[in-house]
Amino acid sequence: MSEIAAPSPPMMTDVAYYPGCSLHGTSREFDESLRAVAAELGVGLTEIADWNCCGASSGHTTDHLLGVALPARNLALAEAQGFDTVLAPCAACYNRLSAARLAITTEDGLAERIPDIIGRTFANSVTVHNAVELLRGAAATIEEKVAVTTAPNPLGGVKLAAYYGCLLVRPFEVCGYDDPEQPTSMDEVITACGADNVDWDMKVECCGGAFSVSRTASVLRLGRAIIENARSHGAEAIIVACPLCHSNLDLRQKAMAQRGEDPMPILFVTQMVGLALGLAPVDLGMSRHFVDTAPFMARLVQRAADSVAAEKLAKQEAAAKAAARAEKQKLAAAGASVGAGPKEGEAQ
DSSP: OOSSOOOOOSOOOEEEEOOHHHHTTTTHHHHHHHHHHHHHHTOEEEEOTTOOOOOTTTHHHHOHHHHHHHHHHHHHHHHHTTOSEEEOOSHHHHHHHHHHHHHHHHSTTHHHHHHHHHTSOOOOOOEEEOHHHHHHHTHHHHHHHHHHOSSOOTTTTOEEEEOOTTTTTOSTTTSOSSOSSSOOHHHHHHHHTTOEEOOOSOTTSOOOGGGGTTTHHHHHHHHHHHHHHHHHTTOSEEEEOOHHHHHHHHTTHHHHHTTTOOOOOEEEHHHHHHHHTTOOGGGGTGGGOSSOOHHHHHHHHHHHHHHHHHHHHHHHHHHHHHHHHHHHHHHHHHHHHHHSOOOTTSOO
16 A cells, blocks of 8 residues: 555546446436536546446456456547546446456456457556546636635535545555545545535445445445434535445435434535536536435525625624724824914914
């Protein structure tokens, strides 16, 4: 394990987009918010033509060669379409595509076999990045845009917990862009959005992953522990970049609510950035969540309005005090001038 995470690439401008199955299905809000934010940041996304499932999360556990060939075909398609960078927002897809690149590079004879298996040439020349890397690379641009927006930033001062889960930063030899135990990349994006990132204990703990159906009780237990820890550290919402993590934390709160637990909004990192940039909630898929985001959004809007009103009042009070001081100084100067009459012996 490296002690220092590899730096994020500079801001991407034109990339091959691999949405994977989730972003075309159960996590459409991730796709919608990513496209909206990318357009705002000037990042061109070209969906890979004829892409296939990458095999997550069970393909590679069934057959190693299959687990390499499925994502390798997508990389080969991107390569053939003239791209050197692939954006895979889904954490599982990102992990599988990155793992395939590593396997083809390091395993004897695999680079020679893969072209025959996938039926096309493949030089393994494209790099793979996830949505958090994209946004961290654009953090300066995000911060600049947030600063110049005319509307008050609804995320100003809001406490958010960055939840990385298992697949965004681990294993390090596959991912390598952030510390696998104490990652900070998503926290940096939160800060760029004007929000406060929460220092908490479970940012890389497992949510239960694909056991959501086969071992629901375990997923509920893990999800409850994650949400409770985030809440105990002051978080108002949890930020994720994984469709499966989002599903486990968002969907399963219905069962948690039966025990009287307050719901915790679970937002995709792209939705958070979109809100900070002033994009409309409808364009970010905010209505697609199981945990209703409307109350959270209402609180943000009211808080932003209160902040603007308080700032305006403070400016008015400061101006009034300055005017009062100026008037007092003026009167004092006038009094001093009257009191300083002609000295004895001087002409009247």
